[in-house]
Every structure is written in C-alpha cells, then in structure tokens.
Amino acid sequence: MKIVIASDHGGFDLKEQIKSYFDQKKISYDDLGTHSKDSVDYPDYGKKLGLSVVNNGYDFGIAICGTGIGISIAANKVKGVRAALVYDENTGRLAKEHNNANVIALGGRTTTREKAISIIESFMEASFEARHQTRINKIKDIEG
Numbered sequence: 001m002k003i004v005i006a007s008d009h010g011g012f013d014l015k016e017q018i019k020s021y022f023d024q025k026k027i028s029y030d031d032l033g034t035h036s037k038d039s040v041d042y043p044d045y046g047k048k049l050g051l052s053v054v055n056n057g058y059d060f061g062i063a064i065c066g067t068g069i070g071i072s073i074a075a076n077k078v079k080g081v082r083a084a085l086v087y088d089e090n091t092g093r094l095a096k097e098h099n100n101a102n103v104i105a106l107g108g109r110t111t112t113r114e115k116a117i118s119i120i121e122s123f124m125e126a127s128f129e130a131r132h133q134t135r136i137n138k139i140k141d142i143e144g
Contacts, residue, residue, distance in 0.1 A: 001124070004058045006032035006049040008042040008071065011064025011108030023115050030058075043144035046074025046083075052139055053102050054080040060122065061103040079143050081141065082136075092119040096126035100136050111116070 003022070004074035005013040010036055022029050032048050034040045042065040049071075053061040061083075068085045069116035075083040084095035087110070095101035104123055106116050 001027065001058060002058045003027065003029040003062065003064040004032060004049060004052045004056070005029055005064070006034075006045040006052075006071075007064035008034055008040050008045055008066070009037050009109060010042070010066030011068075011071070011106070012037050012051070014106060014108040014111060014113065015062075015064050017113040018064075018116055018120065021113075029079070042071045043074040046071040047078060049077040049103065050078030050081040050083070054078060057101075058121070059099070063103055063105045063110050065144040066107060066109045068105035068107040068110070075103050075105065082139065085141075086119050088115070089118050089122040092122040094127045096123050097129050098132050098135075100132070 005015055027083055032125050046063055049063050052058060053083045058115045063071040072083045072085045075081050081103055083105055084101040085100055086092040086095050086103045095104060
C-alpha cells in the first residue's frame with residue numbers, strides 16, 4: 001500500500017502521530033509537509049496532496065488541517081480527487097465503500113490519535129462497492 005500524507009500547521013501534531021503509527025506498523029508513506037508548526041496555508045497542501053494522489057500512483061492520501069474542512073475543499077479542486085472529511089469509523093468505511101474516496105481528511109484539532117488511527121484502519125479495510133460506480137461516473141462528468 002502506498003499512502004501520501006500532508007497537513008497544515010493545525011494538523012501537524014496529528015500528522016506526526018499518524019506517521020509514528022505507520023512506522024510502527026511498517027506501513028509505507030510519503031510526507032508532503034508541512035514539517036513544523038509554523039503557520040502555512042492549507043490550500044497549498046491540499047493541492048499538493050491532491051496532485052500527488054492523482055499523478056503519482058498513491059492508493060490514497062490523508063489530508064489534515066485544524067478541522068479537515070479547508071484542506072478537503074482544496075484537495076477536491078484537483079480533478080480526479082474524491083476527498084471525504086471523515087470523523088468516525090463509519091464515515092471512514094463508507095467513504096471508501098460508497099464514494100471510492102482517494103483522500104480522507106481529518107481535523108487535527110478535532111480528532112484524537114486513537115480515533116484517527118481507527119478511522120484510517122476502517123478506511124484501509126474497506127473496499128469500493130461497484131454498485132456505486134454510476135454515481136462516481138456522474139462525479140467525473142461534473143469535473144468535465
């Protein structure tokens with residue numbers, strides 16, 4: 001599995017905690033930044049992550065800002081990204097099963113380490129249900 005992760009300053013701490021978990025479990029990932037708590041703009045990291053997911057063969061991306069809202073909006077502006085703001089195991093699982101999300105967004109100020117890991121595990125264990133493909137195709141049509 002190939003994962004990419006990015007955050008702004010509001011998601012930095014949670015990103016570092018998730019990376020520690022990945023290291024522990026020997027899960028491969030690439031970190032696109034930010035690399036400190038210095039203030040940065042979440043659209044820059046949402047765009048960077050989205051482009052990486054679409055162009056570099058990642059299985060999925062994890063985008064983190066203070067609430068997950070802003071960075072998910074930014075990532076969704078990249079053609080081919082289906083970013084879902086998830087906040088529990090159920091939304092994490094359904095984002096994959098129903099929407100074939102290729103980015104999940106988390107809130108660094110709203111999600112604990114334990115909850116984030118549980119959500120990520122739920123997402124990784126889920127599989128897209130092909131019965132929803134017609135809807136995914138309609139999303140692609142909107143993108144042009």
